[in-house]
Amino acid sequence: MFKRLLPVILTTSCMGMGTNGTQLPAAPTLLPTPIVMGCPQPTQAVNLTTQPKVVEVDLTAAPAQHEWLAGKPTEVWAYNGEVPGPTLRAKVGDTLRVHFHNQLPETTSVHWHGLRVPLAMDGMASEVAPGQSFTFEFKLLDVGTFWYHPHTNTAVQVDRGLYGAIVVEDDQPPVLGQVADEVLVLDDVLVQANSGMMDTTAHDMRMDVMGSEGNVLLVNGAQATREIAVKAGEPRLWRLVNAANSRYFSLQLDGGTMIRVGGDRGWLTAPETVQTLLLVPGERAEVLVTAGATTTTLRVLPFERMMGAGSSGGADLVRLQPSLGTAATPPLPDTLRPFTPPGASILTRDVVFDETMNGMHDMTSMMSQGGMGNMGGTNGMMMQFTINGASYPNVPVLHAHLGSVETWNVRNDSVMAHPLHLHGFAFAVHGQSEWKDTVNIPAGQTVQLDVLFDDRQAARGMWMYHCHILEHADGGMIGMVDVE
Numbered sequence: 001m002f003k004r005l006l007p008v009i010l011t012t013s014c015m016g017m018g019t020n021g022t023q024l025p026a027a028p029t030l031l032p033t034p035i036v037m038g039c040p041q042p043t044q045a046v047n048l049t050t051q052p053k054v055v056e057v058d059l060t061a062a063p064a065q066h067e068w069l070a071g072k073p074t075e076v077w078a079y080n081g082e083v084p085g086p087t088l089r090a091k092v093g094d095t096l097r098v099h100f101h102n103q104l105p106e107t108t109s110v111h112w113h114g115l116r117v118p119l120a121m122d123g124m125a126s127e128v129a130p131g132q133s134f135t136f137e138f139k140l141l142d143v144g145t146f147w148y149h150p151h152t153n154t155a156v157q158v159d160r161g162l163y164g165a166i167v168v169e170d171d172q173p174p175v176l177g178q179v180a181d182e183v184l185v186l187d188d189v190l191v192q193a194n195s196g197m198m199d200t201t202a203h204d205m206r207m208d209v210m211g212s213e214g215n216v217l218l219v220n221g222a223q224a225t226r227e228i229a230v231k232a233g234e235p236r237l238w239r240l241v242n243a244a245n246s247r248y249f250s251l252q253l254d255g256g257t258m259i260r261v262g263g264d265r266g267w268l269t270a271p272e273t274v275q276t277l278l279l280v281p282g283e284r285a286e287v288l289v290t291a292g293a294t295t296t297t298l299r300v301l302p303f304e305r306m307m308g309a310g311s312s313g314g315a316d317l318v319r320l321q322p323s324l325g326t327a328a329t330p331p332l333p334d335t336l337r338p339f340t341p342p343g344a345s346i347l348t349r350d351v352v353f354d355e356t357m358n359g360m361h362d363m364t365s366m367m368s369q370g371g372m373g374n375m376g377g378t379n380g381m382m383m384q385f386t387i388n389g390a391s392y393p394n395v396p397v398l399h400a401h402l403g404s405v406e407t408w409n410v411r412n413d414s415v416m417a418h419p420l421h422l423h424g425f426a427f428a429v430h431g432q433s434e435w436k437d438t439v440n441i442p443a444g445q446t447v448q449l450d451v452l453f454d455d456r457q458a459a460r461g462m463w464m465y466h467c468h469i470l471e472h473a474d475g476g477m478i479g480m481v482d483v484e
């Protein structure tokens with residue numbers, strides 16, 4: 001699937017070296033953000049069938065034009081001509097049938113991020129050649145906010161605009177059943193300020209090491225600080241998806257209240273009032289945001305993923321202006337959904353994330369031997385991202401059993417953070433009451449996961465887990481679990 005196992009060749013051309021030789025080039029500076037009224041929702045896919053409990057849609061990936069920057073159309077790759085692609089919305093228990101058509105000039109696939117689908121539907125096993133079609137069909141087992149994106153030439157295809165949200169609704173939502181929810185898909189792209197064209201010339205060492213980060217922050221595919229007129233006290237239910245290749249969205253709400261009610265897999269056990277929220281690539285959150293008496297702002301803050309080389313500046317994403325009067329805030333229940341803890345773990349294993357460069361095992365020793373400033377040129381230093389000492393496809397295969405629970409000690413020996421994503425199954429961070437499929441593993445730390453290989457049909461076989469910084473996955477940070 002990841003045929004592009006390209007050891008990255010580092011060059012010195014774009015480097016801004018510090019005195020200690022440890023600095024990467026700075027993150028791209030964000031372009032000034034215009035203020036735009038309203039927050040349009042991605043189009044909702046039309047259901048083609050009247051069959052009960054089935055949602056049937058057409059989905060076509062093709063080149064298209066899209067305005068990342070207002071008035072400056074960009075050549076992108078898009079689902080049904082739009083970025084984000086259409087929101088696929090259904091009820092839990094429904095069957096989702098997607099007639100997918102590939103009109104791209106290259107092979108693609110569709111991965112249903114977070115959904116417990118049969119292995120044959122995961123995207124890994126069903127690449128679609130140009131001009132070809134494939135029908136995906138599976139039952140939606142979990143309530144929550146999910147998303148879909150290619151899993152072929154992934155960093156490039158997702159960056160060009162191929163992603164969309166999936167909303168699986170609860171039959172009886174415990175929260176504010178009458179409140180319409182809104183999807184906020186977050187992304188960033190690197191574009192030329194004068195033309196709006198995607199900047200493909202800016203591939204530098206920073207992108208190789210850190211993953212690509214853009215100079216334009218996007219909410220639902222458009223650059224803007226979204227300004228929405230609201231009633232003070234009236235909650236909005238936002239479904240947040242981080243669809244960026246690498247950017248960590250460190251979110252902060254000022255002026256109102258933000259209550260996290262859902263994570264990767266739907267409702268939490270209980271509402272959590274938060275002021276900040278870290279959303280790593282691939283991760284989702286469902287939040288109730290209520291404006292106060294003055295402007296309430298959801299902003300993204302800079303976030304350091306590695307030694308001063310993290311994301312550039314912050315920006316306001318959404319501002320709620322309480323210009324429509326005041327509403328009473330409806331009460332929230334104390335509990336939302338019970339959490340059944342995973343059973344006893346049958347084994348404990350270590351999963352170790354690291355990077356190597358010409359045999360050197362960590363960036364600290366790379367730097368102590370002259371720093372990145374000495375890399376590249378005729379030496380052609382090779383950067384690879386590893387799991388348990390090897391890069392995909394040579395990462396040792398893990399063997400797991402359907403119906404079992406395993407303890408994974410995911411240790412990050414590298415000097416940058418990596419978001420782990422597991423296909424097809426869920427895990428809970430040990431001691432927490434929340435099922436997830438994507439979790440941040442901070443540099444130098446170990447995160448203990450209880451992984452549940454739930455026993456269900458058509459789930460046997462080779463499943464993928466990987467870093468969701470897509471350039472790191474393409475650089476080798478992918479492993480396989482053979483589930484029997």
Ligand SMILES: [Cu+2]
Pocket residue numbers: 417418419467468469472473477
């Ligand atoms: Cu990574």
